Amino acid sequence: MLPDRHELFSTATAILLSIYQLLQTGKVPVRVHLPSLFCMHVASHIQKVAEICWYRDLPTELTPNFETLHPNPGDLVVAVNLFGIRQQQPWQDWLQHHQDIVLIEDHTHDPFSNWARQSTAHYAIASLRKTLPIPDGAVVWSPQYLKLPKPSLPQSGGAYYKLMAMLLKRAFLDGAEISKDTYRLLQTQGEKYLSAETDAGVSIFTREILNCLNILELRQQREGNIKQFLELVSITEHPDWTPLFKSWFPGTVPFNSVLVCKNNQIREKLRQFLINHHIFTAIHWQQPLEGISSHDPIAIDFSNRILTVPLDYRYSSEDVAQISTKMNEFSSILTTA
Numbered sequence: 001m002l003p004d005r006h007e008l009f010s011t012a013t014a015i016l017l018s019i020y021q022l023l024q025t026g027k028v029p030v031r032v033h034l035p036s037l038f039c040m041h042v043a044s045h046i047q048k049v050a051e052i053c054w055y056r057d058l059p060t061e062l063t064p065n066f067e068t069l070h071p072n073p074g075d076l077v078v079a080v081n082l083f084g085i086r087q088q089q090p091w092q093d094w095l096q097h098h099q100d101i102v103l104i105e106d107h108t109h110d111p112f113s114n115w116a117r118q119s120t121a122h123y124a125i126a127s128l129r130k131t132l133p134i135p136d137g138a139v140v141w142s143p144q145y146l147k148l149p150k151p152s153l154p155q156s157g158g159a160y161y162k163l164m165a166m167l168l169k170r171a172f173l174d175g176a177e178i179s180k181d182t183y184r185l186l187q188t189q190g191e192k193y194l195s196a197e198t199d200a201g202v203s204i205f206t207r208e209i210l211n212c213l214n215i216l217e218l219r220q221q222r223e224g225n226i227k228q229f230l231e232l233v234s235i236t237e238h239p240d241w242t243p244l245f246k247s248w249f250p251g252t253v254p255f256n257s258v259l260v261c262k263n264n265q266i267r268e269k270l271r272q273f274l275i276n277h278h279i280f281t282a283i284h285w286q287q288p289l290e291g292i293s294s295h296d297p298i299a300i301d302f303s304n305r306i307l308t309v310p311l312d313y314r315y316s317s318e319d320v321a322q323i324s325t326k327m328n329e330f331s332s333i334l335t336t337a
């Protein structure tokens with residue numbers, strides 16, 4: 001499934017930093033252009049080595065606002081397939097008129113989309129553990145056959161903390177007498193180690209297991225779950241929150257279902273309500289974070305109202321039905337409040 005010529009790293013952040021090191025050869029500093037809705041943790045790593053320029057890219061729009069993107073020749077431009085629902089064409093058209101920059105496409109949210117497979121970018125990357133059952137791992141390839149960065153450090157121990165956490169959680173769910181704190185601590189510790197990696201290779205475990213996964217089936221299951229969720233929650237549409245998208249183009253599979261709440265208070269109420277029912281949502285992505293922000297008021301407002309509902313390969317149809325029921329319960333509480 002992976003492109004013929006690729007490199008595996010522990011994380012996508014490590015790949016971005018390694019591409020930067022590979023290309024920062026001359027005296028003129030290379031700048032990195034990031035979308036205004038992006039993972040601020042990754043941005044904080046990049047900011048330690050390079051100047052970041054932000055361009056407006058909002059998931060409510062079909063394309064980035066290219067008028068806010070002004071790279072110098074040689075700069076790195078990171079294009080993100082936000083939530084896996086974006087199309088290739090706008091970036092392809094833009095690239096035709098900007099061949100003097102280096103385009104890095106980030107396919108983390110749908111690493112096996114048509115866009116990813118047919119990419120014409122200088123580099124394409126994806127953090128694989130966000131959509132596959134692996135403790136670490138990110139891939140880089142070059143659709144333009146440029147020199148690939150290589151990890152110079154061995155695998156990260158963080159992957160094995162996370163692997164232990166995954167195994168113990170499975171045992172816990174199967175009824176073993178294991179405290180939740182044990183695997184949660186290992187998970188947090190593992191993520192902490194991984195997020196500190198700047199140049200580590202993928203773990204041997206992930207490298208091996210990647211060849212055994214039925215990636216297309218896992219992707220299909222994600223799509224089926226999202227469709228089911230949207231069908232079930234759309235029955236009782238609520239003015240206080242709405243799905244960011246209800247359909248998507250052929251050849252794309254969304255990352256998860258994303259909800260947009262009317263304001264931050266409702267988002268936090270909903271998040272807490274779901275936590276109380278053991279449903280753990282995510283925020284893509286909080287900003288400011290660690291003092292870093294795109295300074296785009298619309299992206300910041302969006303980051304305060306957005307909520308990602310996990311519906312990936314880990315969830316069965318019964319799980320999805322249960323999550324949907326809880327969402328609908330929340331809606332009726334809001335309506336009657």
Ligand SMILES: Cc1ncc(COP(=O)(O)O)c(C=O)c1O
Pocket residue numbers: 010011012013014039042080106108109127128137138
């Ligand atoms: C779109 C996107 N790109 C890159 C990353 C960074 O991935 P990693 O955690 O593997 O460094 C993330 C992480 O959340 C992400 O969501």
